[in-house]
Amino acid sequence: MRFLLMLLWCVVAVLPLRAEERKEYKGAHISFEQTECDFGEVSRRGADKTCEFRFVNDGTEPLVVLSATTTCSCLKTAFSRKPIAVGESGEIRLTLESKKVERGVFRRIVQIRSNSVGGTEIITIKGIAKD
Numbered sequence: 001m002r003f004l005l006m007l008l009w010c011v012v013a014v015l016p017l018r019a020e021e022r023k024e025y026k027g028a029h030i031s032f033e034q035t036e037c038d039f040g041e042v043s044r045r046g047a048d049k050t051c052e053f054r055f056v057n058d059g060t061e062p063l064v065v066l067s068a069t070t071t072c073s074c075l076k077t078a079f080s081r082k083p084i085a086v087g088e089s090g091e092i093r094l095t096l097e098s099k100k101v102e103r104g105v106f107r108r109i110v111q112i113r114s115n116s117v118g119g120t121e122i123i124t125i126k127g128i129a130k131d
Contacts, residue, residue, distance in 0.1 A: 028084075029059030030116040032123065039127035042098050049096045053123050057084045059116070066113045068092055074100035075108055075125070094125060101129040 037051035057063035062083035070077060078093040094110060107126040113119070 025059040025117050027059050027117045028057055028061045028063035028115050029118065030055050030063055030065075030112070030114050030121055031058045032121065035121070035123045037094070037123075037125045039096065039125060042096070042101065042127045042129050044098055044101060044103065044129050044131055046098050048098055049127075051094050051096075051125055053092045053094070054089060055091070056089045057086055060086060061115075062086065063090075064115050065090070065092065066115065067111075069111045069113070070094075071109045072100075075110065077110065092123070094123075096125060096127075098129070103129050103131060 032053055032055045034053065037053070039049050039051070042049060062085055064083050065079050065081065068077035068079055074097050076095040076097065078095070080090055084090045092110075092112065096108075105126075105128050107124060110123050110125075112121040112123060114121070
């Protein structure tokens with residue numbers, strides 16, 4: 001009897017985790033593979049650095065990225081404004097203009113606005129700028 005109670009408790013404890021793995025969204029939903037990119041050491045005299053943030057629309061309607069707002073003039077963004085169909089993927093490319101970054105540790109935030117049910121997502125880059 002004790003064994004059956006333990007088994008039942010384990011099944012009940014695991015069921016919510018399984019349901020969350022298969023979470024379905026009503027409407028468009030953006031899901032990033034990663035939300036942070038670490039450039040490591042960056043030479044302020046070196047070439048610009050680029051990082052791509054891949055995402056998938058795991059919702060039920062087409063996804064449209066509306067804007068990508070940066071916290072620094074040292075970052076340039078590029079993304080497609082075409083709708084991303086359900087199950088399809090896209091990317092947001094961030095380019096760090098090394099010469100514009102102040103020396104030292106840096107962390108820059110980019111706010112992604114879309115028609116996703118979540119509304120706004122945050123992606124970040126970080127690194128250490130050296131002369």
